[in-house]
Amino acid sequence: MEVIALIAIVFIAIGLQRHIFNRYGAYxxxxxxxxxxxxxxxxxxxxxxxxxxxxxxxxxxxxxxxxxxxxxxxxxxxxxxxxxxxxxxxxxxxxxxxxxxxxxxxxxxxxxxxxxxxxxxxxxxxxxxxxxxxxxxxxxxxxxxxPGIIDLNSVFIPVNCLQGDAVIKRWIMDDPFIVSGTREYTEADSMNRIHWQSSARQGRLMVRKNDFTCRMGITAILNMQSGEFEHDTVLDKGKIELGIKTAATLLDSALKMGMTARLAVNGCIEGDEGTVFTKEAGGREHIFQLLKLLAGLRLENKKDFESFLAESSDVIMNNQIFIITCYINEEICRISDIMRRNGNRVLFLVLDEWIQEDIVPRGVDAYILGGER
The missing domain is CATH 2.60.40.10 (Immunoglobulins)
Known part of the structure; x- marks a missing residue:
């Protein structure tokens, strides 16, 4: 009888402690x-x-x-x-x-x-x-x-500076306050930038090579299409992720140089189905807002890049425009020429190891993959 009573007490105790701890454990x-x-x-x-x-x-x-x-x-x-x-x-x-x-x-x-x-x-x-x-x-x-910050000059090489196996170094991002030399005049340059002494020596119009000045802002235009005829979902995600890092690096450089910046992407972020086209502004808060947009980008495109670029061509003025894309075609080059005539400097950063060089407009710098990634 005592054994039965003891067993009953044990079971009651077990049940009681189970009830207490389960009911009041989170209290x-x-x-x-x-x-x-x-x-x-x-x-x-x-x-x-x-x-x-x-x-x-x-x-x-x-x-x-x-x-x-x-x-x-x-x-x-x-x-x-x-x-x-x-x-x-x-x-x-x-x-x-x-x-x-x-x-x-x-x-x-x-x-x-x-x-x-x-x-x-x-x-x-x-x-x-x-x-x-x-x-x-x-x-x-x-x-x-x-996105991670990369060394653009190690990842990209200029397509028109190849001489056999040797590469002539040319920086993608120049110091905005240093005149590094001269180059040939193009119709996108204003007359007050002509270097008359160099023009006399060369026998043709030359301008100061300091396109990156504190007066000009940076516009990073990112193409979310990894192929020319790609729609919606990105196929080559690795290339687009590299493009996102490239855009982030340009924005980071703008912050360090005290320049204004704008971001344009034919894709969208989580929770918003519209494409990205921001205002041009400077300062740490604005740049980090743009970096946050890059962080939240979905790997899909919402609009054909050529159409998106054409819509942007009349809005951007007096900027250094970096077109980050996996491919270049004649339509993209035609629109980039319009951008240059609006007082912009245009550079292509191509997320591929090859492009059709002869379609790149004169006066437009183009870079392809060829370094460390």
Missing amino acids: KLEYLCTFSASEAYEGQELCLVETLYNRKLLPVPWLKVDIHSSKWLDFAGTRSVITQEDRRVTSSFLLKSHQKITRHWKVICLKRGVFTTKNVTLIWGDLLGMGSSSEAVEVNAVLVVY
Whole structure:
């Protein structure tokens, strides 16, 4: 009889503790999840900080936290489950009465993007692990990962400076305050830029080679089509990602040089179906807004590039226009010639190792892939 009573007491105790811990385990339990920085660059390392505070007398014997994040955020040194675009990371805790625990996860940003950890799942149970309860907790931890910055002069080479196997160096981004020499006059140049002494020596009109001046802004025009007849979804994602890095590098250079900048893309960002065409402005806040647009670009195009470029040709004035594209055709060259006549300097940054050089308009610099990537 005593044995039966003892067994009954044990079962009652087990059931009671299970009821108490399952019902009150999350009571007065605070959870916070934040990134150590709200912004980072591709390849950069930062921390995800978890903070748990048990504000009651009752301890929490065990607690699991399921963090649902992007697969492009690598939690270094941990085992995680990856499904399609998501990553699931689980952490375990034991909290005493009125105990606060802070845990830091090392996170490596593998790819550009705007990543939001909307919620986590808390799972807790009793002393013996015989039962569990769960609850979703909203955290809304947002991280903007900007595209990586590259060395343009190492990645691209000028197509008209090849002499056999030797390459004559010509910088894509010049110092805006230094006159580096002279070049032949084109119809896009104003008369007050003519260098008369060099013109007399050469026997033809020459202008100062300082096209990059503080008066001119930078416009980065990115073509999201990896092929001329491509529609909607990007096929060669690697080339377009390189184009996004190229545009980011140009904007970063504009910030360092104190120049104004504009971004134009025939694609769209998450949550917006329209193409991108920003105002021209300067300053850190504006440039980082443009970098954020690049971070959030979807790998698809919303408008044929030739049509998009034609719409932009009459809007952009007195700018250094960088056309970042996987291909060049006669229509693109024709529109670029109109842009030059509007007082712009036009450069092609081609995301390929070959272009049809003879269709590039005179006075337009063109660069192709040929260096380190």
